[in-house]
Amino acid sequence: MNCKGVILELSNYIDGELDPAVALELERHLSACEDCTMIFDQTKKSIEILCDAEPVSLAAEVQARLHQALRGKLGRTPS
Amino acid sequence: MPIVSASKPHRLPSSIVQDDEPVLVAAAKSGDRSAFEELVRRYEAKIFRLTQNITQNREDAEDAMQDAFLKAYSHLQGFQGDSRFYTWLVRIAANEALMRLRKRRPGQMSLDEPIQGDTDLMPRELEDWGPNPEQKFAQTEIGNVLNEFIERLEPENRIVLMLRDVEELSTEETAKVLGISISAVKSRLLRARLRLRERLSRFFRQGVPN
Secondary structure (H helix, E strand, O other), rough: OHHHHHHHHHHHHHHHOOOHHHHHHHHHHHHEEEEEEEEHHHHHHHHHHHHHHOOOOOOOHHHHHHHHHHHHHOOOOOO | OEEEEEEOOOOHHHHHHHOOOOHHHHHHOOOHHHHHHHHHHHHHHHHHHHHHHHHHHHHHHHHHHOOOOOOHHOOHHHHHOOOOHHHHHHHHHHHHHHHHHHOOOOOOOOOOOOOOOHHHHHOOOOOOOOOOHHHHHHHHHHHHHHHHHHHHHHHHHHHHHHHHOOOOOOOOHHHHHHHHHHHHHHHHHHHHHHHHHHHHHHHHHHHHOO
């Protein structure tokens, strides 16, 4: 497997969705290619950074409108 | 409007679902309004982030969030508990947001359209980040970079990235929600993840550390 092949399968490898034989080939390439190893590590880190980002709290007026809309509905039992 | 603020200790959606969620869902199902209100309070910011990231329109995002919670309440008896309540809610909210996005951009977004070529996939930024580069920057700064990145990402790739990596839906669940093939989910996810790495790489190289 060459560098391009690694990049094309990177996401599947991160998700553990690669056929074991292909994963082995990819790992063999990673063990010998510093650039691909760096890209792999950085892609994983990027996902982690994205996941760690916390949503900001709802603006007070958005929250007020949401809860007002719900109050009308919550008067009825869920079906 | 900022949708995310920064990077905090690792907290994936699966780990933030608190242990009492099934208890609250059961109580809500039996008519306890305060239990449902607690579920809403718990997830409103996350659901709004999702609908905003899908629609990129504040009004649509708010409507989609509201309708998602209303729909969840109306169909609560149909929730069988075979997934987490939060995952079920994410599916409803994603559908509400997608409906609005499609209405606003009819014919402009084809999620299942094959991606032409892979030449633009090859990474350009090849610089070592060092360990934990995000810790060298203010949380708000990273939050801003992520928001701007998400906003600029093609809708097709953005939505897949949000559902797979932020909301942790499986590839199959994502394909089902979006009505596209598994291979389309995978190729869009690869593209989005590689672009995210490029963007962060540029930021770590050019940003001004604390």
